[in-house]
Amino acid sequence: MAKKDQEQQIDEQEILEEEKAQDFAGENPEKVQEDSKQEDETNPLDELKKQLADKDDALLRAQAEIQNIQTRNAREMANVRKYDGQKLATAILPVVDNLERALAVDAGDDEKVAQVHKGVQITLKTLKAALTENGIVEVGQVGDDFDPQTMQGVQTVPAEGELKADQVASVLQKGYTLQDRVIRPAMVAVAQ
Secondary structure, eight states: HHHHHHHHHHHHOOOOOOOHHHHHHHHHHHHHHHHHHHHHHHHHHHHHHHHHHHHHHHHHHHHHHHHHHHHHHHHHHHHHTTTTTTTHHHHHHHHHHHHHHHHOOOOTTTTHHHHEEEEHHHHHHHHHHHHHTTTOOOOTTTBBOOOTTEEEEEEEEEOTTOOTBEEEEEEEEEEEEEETEEEEOOOEEEOO
């Protein structure tokens, strides 16, 4: 009987060792099911926490994106208001140039021509006042320092008299700015 007990103990040890080996290799389905039940018990809570964290992150990102869109939109609207008259000003500037050219012609002694000349002067004055009221400023006067941001140097002339190097010697076409933006650069001759 002792021999039978010994064989039974050896058999039980072999079975236990085989089960351990199967557990280790993942071949024991009953043990795997027990482990998965334990994972299922803790996994839903972890999964829900992860989903909540993901949703919180998505919400924060969406709120940040909305804030960025609002800021960008406000900046664009401010620029639209600030530079509102640019297209109209660009269209009117040649009219100002033509009126100034008309005034450059000598009226002579004819009274009717003098009246037309006077009318052109008043029209030009009114037009320039309207431009100034809307933030459009003339740039590029004779004697100003040459500024490549607002002026375009088309030729150079020798510095004579009171003019120093890199100053505007003559203005070929007046330039204009709207607020801080150049609408049309002044075309100038620069003293060297």
